[in-house]
Amino acid sequence: MKPAIVKLILAREVRDQLRDRRTLFVIAVLPILLYPLLGISMYQLSQFMHVRPARVLVVGAERLEVSPPLIEEGRFSTLLFASSGSAKMLELHFPSTETAESERWDRARELVLAGEYEAALYFPADFSARLEAFRASLTSRVGPRPAGRASSPEVPQPELFYIETNEKSVLASQALDSVLQRWTDKIGEENLKAAGMSVRAPHPFAVKKIDVGGKTNRLGSRWAGILPVLMLLWAMTGAFYPAVDLCAGEKERGTLETLLSSPAGRGEIVLGKLLTIMIFSIATAVLNLLSVGATGWVVLSGLTGFGLPSPAALAVLAIALLPMAALFSALCLALAALARSTREGQYYLMPLLLLTLPLVILPMSPGVELNLGTSLIPVTGMSLVLRNTLLGDYLSVLQFAPVVAAVTLAVCMLAIRWAVEQFNRESVLFRESERFDLWIWLQRLFSDRRPTPNVAMTVFACMLILLLSFFLATLGGEPDNFAGLVRSVLTPQLAVFLLPTLLLTLLFTTSPRETLLLKLPAWFTVPAAALLAVVMHPLIVLLGALVEYVYPVSESLLPSLKNIQELINRSHFWPLVILIALAPAVCEELACRGFILSGFRHFKGKWRAIIYSALLFAVAHGFLQQSMLAFFNGLVIGYLAVQTGSILPCMVFHAMHNTLALANGRLTPQLFEQWPILNSFAVPGEQAGCLFTWPVVLGCAIIGALLLILFARHPCVCVRPPEEGLENRILCPADSF
Amino acid sequence: MIHVHELTKCFSDFRRGQIVALKGVIFHARPGEIFGLLGPNGAGKTTALRILGTVLRPSGGRVSINGFDVVADSAEVRRQIGFMSANTAVYDRMTGWEMVEYFGRLHGMQRDALAERMEMLFNRLKMNDTRDVLGAKMSTGMKQKVSVARAVVHDPPVLIFDEATSGLDVLVARALLETVAELRSQGKCIVYSTHIMREAEKLCDRIAILHRGSVLAEGTLEEVRRRHGEEDLEELFFQLIMEHDQRSLEEAFCR
Structure with missing residues (x-):
């Protein structure tokens, strides 16, 4: 450089x-001109923008003889508005008094529907009289009401007609609502005065707000x-x-x-x-x-x-x-x-x-x-x-x-x-223009089939798996018994992982054996993979606790997780191992470490393939916390797949990992009391599960590292994709960044 | 000077799948000679020259320029060559002078020496009219002159010209060919690709006829004519290509 x-x-x-x-x-x-221009434009626009007052029909206004008045000189009283300008935004209209009372209600409704008015306010014929009677009932009674005495007379409700889907109508109704609320408050004050009570009786105090943040804040x-x-x-x-x-x-x-x-x-x-x-x-x-x-x-x-x-x-x-x-x-x-x-x-x-x-x-x-x-x-x-x-x-x-x-x-x-x-x-x-042609693409998928899938097919498989898992997750409900649990675990395993993988492998590759790594590995790799899962368990538990500390599980998700955990704890252990450990170990491994990893090895060598397959493995897992752990596990299993050239150690690792997670979930504080020796290895969790002590974690980490070195020193002798070889051959140190 | 041995290049194409653009191409070019790479469109000329220019990496075989391998010593190879691509690409927002100066500086030339060399080049190539003209406003002839000046400004021992006269009028093309011939007389090793037979006859000391990634004939003009019993280069070219296509067709049919 x-x-x-x-x-x-x-x-x-x-x-x-x-x-x-x-x-x-x-x-x-643009930046120099944009904001000043925007500011000026807004100012100019506001000069031209003329908001037309809302037309409001008031039916029964002539009969309103209430103090304080609602309407004065053909307008709502200015006392009922926060500013005098707002009062002008409601233009009142009054219908002819000759119309029969029975028709006035219908007519007001029709006129609003026809768009003649934005809103209409209807006061029943006896509104003023009954409001006056209500006030009189209050003045005749001061002090607490004796038991058994008749309650105050009801006041009929005024009615407000508007159209919810019409923005102008909604705005007019909101303005009217606010006016009527203030009027009701004023009437309330008058009533209190008439009853000889303080007007502050309903609101004896107001909160004083103090901004304690400084000017900087x-x-x-x-x-x-x-x-x-x-x-x-x-x-x-x-x-x-x-x-x-x-x-x-x-x-x-x-x-x-x-x-x-x-x-x-x-x-x-x-x-x-x-x-x-x-x-x-x-x-x-x-x-x-x-x-x-x-x-x-x-x-x-x-x-x-x-x-x-x-x-x-x-x-x-x-x-x-x-x-x-x-x-x-x-x-x-x-x-x-x-x-x-x-x-x-x-x-x-x-x-x-x-x-x-x-x-x-x-x-x-x-x-x-x-x-x-x-x-x-x-x-x-x-x-x-x-x-x-x-x-x-x-x-x-x-x-x-x-x-x-x-x-x-x-x-x-x-x-x-x-x-x-x-x-x-x-x-x-030097990419040249290539018109995409679906038919040619499909033809080439068949004609250019290779022992293992190409990158495009692998990306397609990833998308298919993610889409299917998304739709199944939205469709599936929460299981409430073991049968429901079996359904909710097996359906995605079969429909999302196993079937698409087998179908794509058979259709678009020439060697299912090479694609899905269906080979027998060196004998020692199988027990070594199982042992690796065991020694990695304390690390995974620690990582899980760390992930949960950094990204706590959301409150909305907790009840559902708790229900599933309880259902798992209620079920028999060995059927659960088959369901939650073995089935995913087979289905997910065939998909992620079989098809996907084999396909991505054509892209940029084994490390990229391991990372990409682990990413898919992570995203396909339900929620964030689980995905993070799955990514870490995916990296280890991907490495096993590449080094051993067989899916078997991957399945063994996966199954062992899930079994240990199930077993850990069953470790209760009571069990620790029954078996005190457990305390020398682990610390019980609040309800279930345990965290391992640091010496155990460190010891397991050392054994795990040694096992990984063992896998690294004994790579399988197998055919590698040509791209991997080419990548190493043409790597040009002079051009490296 | 230039040794190309068993050069192979493969591409992946959406429509055609895996394409072998070059199949075991072998040729050598020496100092003080113009080596012509002849072939129809799609023969693999540009691919071969891009590999010589370290723009592309070979899929197989070996290419060395002045003793430096194009893969292992690509940086050193780029210092040894002047590369003029098939299109007369110039920067739209740079003047002719700025463009040549830029490439001279990239080659590590000192300011004074560069200015002196550029004065000489601009005079010799009669391109003083391009000094202050922006690339976007240049004529095709002007652009071609700037491209030549840019390729030779650092006085490289090896020059690669890819269809240098395509799209040029007769006058400009003739001037360019004269420049290339002059560079040969200065002892440069030149690889010149073209599909115009008259140019090759006039300019090249040795040629290789390339078709569908394979070399069909290689040698001096006389050797090639004698070997195939045809005096007219255009006829010879046509004949070789037809024979190759016929052979490929028969092989495909037999398969």
Whole structure:
């Protein structure tokens, strides 16, 4: 890696982008003009926007003789509105008094339905008289009501006609509701006065609100919702357009080939381009923030007390922008490298936005706090750190910032690595336009069948498994007896894992034996796999506890999990072993370590295959906590599959692991009391299960490592996919990043 | 200087499946000679030249340039070559001067030496009119001159030209061929791919006729003519290709 070459590429790319009017527009002109223009436009629009008053028909108004009055001089009394302007927004109309009383109710309803009026208010004929009688009944009785005496006369309800599906009508009804509520309150006060009571009787006190947060907090809370989201979104947008031009554009113009044949290495080219994209990403985010900040400060400061965030918050924003810009730049670069043309590149923006947006917006949801769990989520963790910084909650920021920084850095490195990989792939750099033809694709699936599935078929199988498991999960109910448990376990095992795997293997491969690893392994691998599952159990239990501590199971899920656990504890052990240990060991292993792993070995060697198959294994497991453990187990079982070349050790490991988990669930505190020796190995859980002591965990970890070394030293002698060999042969150290 | 031995390249194509673009191609090119790579469209010329330019990696065989392997010593190979691709690709938002300077700097040339060399090149190639013109506003001829200058600015011992005259008018094409011939006289080892027989006859010292990834004939023009008993290169080319296609068809039929 020569810094001089990187600098040269960077300088060229920056100059090139600065000469591009489109890029300049998005990066500089748009942010400078957008927010002030938006502010001015909103102001201008508000000048032109004329809200028409709602037309309200009031039936029976002429008979209202109630104090305080509801209607004065053809309008609702101004005392019944928070502001005098609001009173003008209700335009009252009164029907002819000649209409017969029996028809007035129907007529009012019809007129609202016909759209003549937004709402209608109907006062029954005896409304005033009965309200007066009610008041009189109150004045004649002061003090507590004696038992057995008749209650106060009922007051008939006025009726409000509106149409729920008509927005104007709903707004008019809400305004009327508020007016009538105030009128009722006023009548109540008058009644209390008439009864000789204090008007404060129904509301003897009011709560005094005191904002104990300082000015920084007040300002911060206003910015906390806007700035992180804006910064992250613009950092991504600012990275995307230059990335498309620098990769897809260069491919389109044909200049990439010349650059690749120059002394600049792929790593240097990627780094030069990445730094360019980062500069533009940062510039876009900063200019947008400055513009929105200035506009907000100038336009809104007088109205709502907006001001600038604290310098410390601004400093954290600036620091956070660097890794986020690097992350988005690397993602955009890798995506843009996939595109054949700038037009195609622009299509990739939407999926990227759809994937990133939830992570950016998640911190805006109420109840999402910065903790260990959320700080481990890329983008979201950073967004929460920024939000808390703006809110002045520096303690939580200091606590979790290292975790967020580590996660961001790791994801950033992965994204950069992906981008470099794209530049090392000929199929990506020289991809030509290929019209997708379903018929040709299907023909090729049959004609190009190989002993093991190809990558496309493997991806299809993954999608099929995930879709089926999703639909079955939504259809399946909670089991309430053993038969229900059998159904709920076996149905997904057969329908999601076993049948699709067997079908795809028979249809699209020429050797089910090689695909599903149906071979006998070296004899020692089977007991070694069983022993590995045993010694890994304490580690898995510890990992499970850790996962549950970081990501506690949601309250909504707990009752259902508790019910299933109780059902399992009530059932006989050995039938459960067959159901929960053996059946998944066979079905899931044939799918994940058989078909999927064999297919992915055509992609990028054995390690990628192990990781991808473990990922599918994890995602196919119900909920997050279970998936995390499944991923870890998937990695180990995948390694066993690759090293032994047989599915048998994988099934043995899987079955043993599940059996031990079942057995652990049955260890109750009472059992520990009965068998005190157990206390020297493990600590009982609150209700069931146990955590192993540290010496046991460490001892098992050492034995587990030795067993893995044993598997590593005795790899199976089997045919490996040609891609694995080719990958090793053509690995070019000179071009490595 | 250039040794290509049993070069094989495979691609995966959506419609056609696995494609063997080059099948055991063998040729050698020496300093001070122009080696012509002749073949119809899709023969594998560009693929072969891209492998020489380290843009693509071979699936099999060995290629060395000036003693450096294109896979193991790709960085060193790139310093030894000047590569001019099939399209006259130039950066839209850079002037002719900036583009040539950029590639000179990538090759590690010092500013003074580079400026001197560029002055000489711009004068010799009569391209002073492109100095301050942005790539987007250049004519095809201008772009081609810039491409040549970019490929030779660091004075490499090996030059690779991929269909350098395609899309050029007669005047510009003639000027370009003169430049290539001049570079030969400077002792450069040149690989020049084309499907225009007249160009090959006029320019190349030795040729290889490539079709569907295989070399059908290789040697000096005289050797090839004598071996196949045909004086006219175009006729010879046509004849070889027809024979090869016929043979492939018969083999496929027998299978």
